[in-house]
Every structure is written in C-alpha cells, then in structure tokens.
Amino acid sequence: MPAALPLIRPISDLRTDLNDVCLQAQDTQQPIFMTKNGKASLVVIDCAAYEAQRQHERYVQKLREAEIEAKYKAETVSQAALDETMERVFAVWGV
Template sequence: MSKAPKIIPISDLRQDASGVIKRLSSSRDPLFITQRGRAAAVMVSMREYEHTQHELEILRLLARGERDIETGVGFELETVLAEADALLAERQ
C-alpha cells in the first residue's frame, strides 16, 4: 500500500518555513503545497532533487541512444567494447 502524500497549505509554509524545510530535508518524500485548497507546488529536498535530475539525464541518454539505433546512427557494439578494453588496458 502506498503512503498518503504529505500535503500542507501555503499558510503553514509561511508560518513555519524553517521547520517545514528541516522536515523535508530529512525525508525522501515530496511535500505538496496547496493554495486555496488546490495543489500549487511540490517541494523536495535538494538531495532528492539532484537524484531525480541524475535519473532524468540517464533516461535522456537512453532515449537518445534508442533514436540513434532507430536511425542507424552510432557505433557497432564490437567497436565500442574494443575501445573500452583499450582504455582499460591503458590505465593498468
């Protein structure tokens, strides 16, 4: 069962911004901010934001690789592996 999302009104954020940020930084969960009863924003810790951005970059690279494969652009696997082996051999 998934956890219920953490939701606070913007007035609570205004009254205790420091405390909200402190609790947020110790949690991996996003915090939904409401304004007039509707979702207005989502806050996450800096650590979680950086992690998400890293994952998005990996997904972008994978998507670009798939497009390259579909269009016939790129390198043969054997060539890439041979170059990787050569680079690893140089470092030893």
C-alpha cells in the same frame, strides 16, 4: 508495494512552521505539495532530492537517445575492423 501518499501541507506552514517544512523535505526526500484554500499552490522539494531527480531525468533521456540510435544504426564494428581502418587513416596522414 503501494505508492506512498503524497505529502500535503497548507501554504501557511511556510510562514508559521518553515523549519518543520524544511526538515520534512530533507528527511523524506519527497516533494511536499503546499495548498492554498484547499487547492495545490506550489511544491517544495529538498535540493538534494531535486538534483537526484534531474540526474535521473538526464539518464533516462540519454537511454532513450541510445535506444533510438541503436534502432536506426544496428550495425556494429569489430575491434579488428576498427584497428584496420585507423591504420589506413594514419597511413594517409603519415602518422
């Protein structure tokens, strides 16, 4: 499936048609590229879309961290071994 074309509007729409810009941002949940003199000037994005994008970035970062950790620490511990270790720790501390 081809990627959707980016939404592009002139920056003057912020002054003359702000409500429509806001509605388009909310409806599409996509960034709107605002141009000034034919060049990209700024990007408008709905708050919910922005937060979803940030959350996705956090998930990707956590996944990358987990992959790196798994690469350098490939060992696993069974539940029985963990229970045994915890019993020894608690015995030392008298718990």
